[in-house]
Amino acid sequence: xxxxxxxxxxxxxxxxxxxxxxxxxxxxxxxxxxxxxxxxxxxxxxxxxxxxxxxxxxxxxxxxxxxxxxxxxxxxxxxxxxxxxxxxxxxxxxxxxxxxxxxxxxxxxxxxxxxxxxxxxxxxxxxxxxxxxxxxxxxxxxxxxxxxxxxxxxxxxxxxxxxxxxxxxxxxxxxxxxxxxxxxxxxxxxxxxxxxxxxxxxxxxxxxxxxxxxxxxxxxxxxxxxxxxxxxxxxxxxxxxxxxxxxxxxxxxxxxxxxxxxxxxxxxxxxxxxxxxxxxxxxxxxxxxxxxxxxxxxxxxxxxxxxxxxxxxxxxxxxxxxxxxxxxxxxxxxxxxxxxxxxxxxxxxxxxxxxxxxxxxxxxxxxxxxxxxxxxxxxxxxxxxxxxxxxxxxxxxxxxxxxxxxxxxxxxxxxxxxxxxxxxxxxxxx
Numbered sequence: 001x002x003x004x005x006x007x008x009x010x011x012x013x014x015x016x017x018x019x020x021x022x023x024x025x026x027x028x029x030x031x032x033x034x035x036x037x038x039x040x041x042x043x044x045x046x047x048x049x050x051x052x053x054x055x056x057x058x059x060x061x062x063x064x065x066x067x068x069x070x071x072x073x074x075x076x077x078x079x080x081x082x083x084x085x086x087x088x089x090x091x092x093x094x095x096x097x098x099x100x101x102x103x104x105x106x107x108x109x110x111x112x113x114x115x116x117x118x119x120x121x122x123x124x125x126x127x128x129x130x131x132x133x134x135x136x137x138x139x140x141x142x143x144x145x146x147x148x149x150x151x152x153x154x155x156x157x158x159x160x161x162x163x164x165x166x167x168x169x170x171x172x173x174x175x176x177x178x179x180x181x182x183x184x185x186x187x188x189x190x191x192x193x194x195x196x197x198x199x200x201x202x203x204x205x206x207x208x209x210x211x212x213x214x215x216x217x218x219x220x221x222x223x224x225x226x227x228x229x230x231x232x233x234x235x236x237x238x239x240x241x242x243x244x245x246x247x248x249x250x251x252x253x254x255x256x257x258x259x260x261x262x263x264x265x266x267x268x269x270x271x272x273x274x275x276x277x278x279x280x281x282x283x284x285x286x287x288x289x290x291x292x293x294x295x296x297x298x299x300x301x302x303x304x305x306x307x308x309x310x311x312x313x314x315x316x317x318x319x320x321x322x323x324x325x326x327x328x329x330x331x332x333x334x335x336x337x338x339x340x341x342x343x344x345x346x347x348x349x350x351x352x353x354x355x356x357x358x359x360x361x362x363x364x365x366x367x368x369x370x371x372x373x374x375x376x377x378x379x380x381x382x383x384x385x386x387x388x389x390x391x392x393x394x395x396x397x398x399x400x401x402x403x404x405x406x407x408x409x410x411x412x413x414x415x416x417x418x419x420x421x422x423x424x425x426x427x428x429x430x
Contacts, residue, residue: 016052017117019045020106020401021124027099027394028128030135030162030171046102053105058112060105067359068108070352071101077349087328097337100396104356107400115408122405125178125397126208133175133215135165140222172223173385174394175216176232180377181406182213183239188371205409231384235377242373307388310335317343318350325350337386357386360399369412378403 009017022045025032032038053059060068075098082094110118139161162168186209220232310333317326318339325346326332332343338357342350361378364370382399385391 012052017120019049020121024124025128027397030165030167033162034159053109060108065108067104070356071104074352081327085327087330096392099393103396103400107404110404118405119408121401122409125402126212129212130215132165132167133219136167137219139166170392172225172228174398176228177381177398179216179232180235180239180374182209183236184374185209186213227388231381234380238377239373242376311339314339314343322347337391358383
């Protein structure tokens with residue numbers, strides 16, 4: 001007879017998890033994007049979590065680490081600049097970045113002996129994602145192949161589509177960041193506990209991971225975002241091909257990856273020709289044609305040209321104002337979270353923003369317990385998107401919270417208390 005054991009948790013822990021569960025649902029659910037009531041509840045949930053954290057032992061707010069201090073400084077400075085130098089854009093555009101950094105506080109809290117809460121968030125996210133992945137796939141099949149791209153634009157049509165549960169580019173790139181962890185857990189199943197006493201739980205976990213992996217892969221292919229597809233391909237290759245941190249196997253793996261890249265560079269023109277024919281009539285056709293023209297003419301054209309112009313605009317503004325930046329958002333390229341921060345705020349706060357984005361994958365890279373393929377995939381995606389696109393709330397949820405929960409599910413502890421005691425008896429996962 002199956003016996004379910006429901007742990008009895010303290011009230012403060014239940015309230016923390018309830019607040020995080022609501023925030024997860026709110027951030028990931030397209031229909032909740034515009035409702036004022038949902039936003040008010042989200043603010044209340046964040047305030048509740050922060051209040052409970054100040055009362056908890058080893059509070060990140062009362063005993064901050066450098067990422068927490070950096071987050072507070074960055075938020076205060078950017079809010080001050082918004083007040084000091086008003087521009088055409090409203091302060092609302094800063095909210096997604098500030099909420100993204102709120103999840104950094106949550107992730108740092110989970111490192112302080114709260115691995116179970118991190119794993120709770122991980123499984124809640126995996127329960128929520130299939131709902132909106134299926135509705136987004138439905139929208140692509142029944143409404144239009146570029147429906148996710150339409151939502152990237154602020155309009156009544158975008159609101160109507162999101163009200164139907166269809167995710168936009170933010171949702172697609174959130175899935176891209178989930179992909180390395182899902183692939184690692186799916187293809188390295190022994191990283192999940194499979195004891196006989198919890199075999200039913202193990203099977204449910206496996207079904208949930210594989211179901212999400214298949215839906216994520218299908219949606220990334222169908223959504224029509226070339227950068228998302230490229231980042232996903234590199235991430236999957238890294239997880240599958242890089243298996244060991246030992247010098248010889250790692251060197252051989254890196255050489256093999258280099259050989260593949262070299263082969264691809266030689267064959268890129270004929271392959272692009274074939275791809276252009278195969279993608280005729282799809283969202284990728286214009287992308288393939290532009291890239292092929294760019295390589296042939298040694299210059300950017302079409303959709304590639306528009307993106308390149310935006311990048312160059314931010315870089316030019318940064319070069320003109322390297323210390324304090326332009327301070328206004330109006331003139332920056334608005335197509336790269338990192339380049340735009342350097343252009344607007346100068347070198348110091350641009351570097352701080354970049355450090356807050358990459359410190360989690362860099363921390364994972366320093367741990368001998370994290371599989372090297374997963375480390376490289378994590379770095380590729382976590383660095384690749386902010387350089388080439390904007391960031392958003394759900395990006396922070398996956399970068400700081402989902403990744404921490406995934407490491408916990410894999411049995412890889414990143415708790416500060418564990419590090420003080422050492423990792424005696426632990427072996428790196430292959």
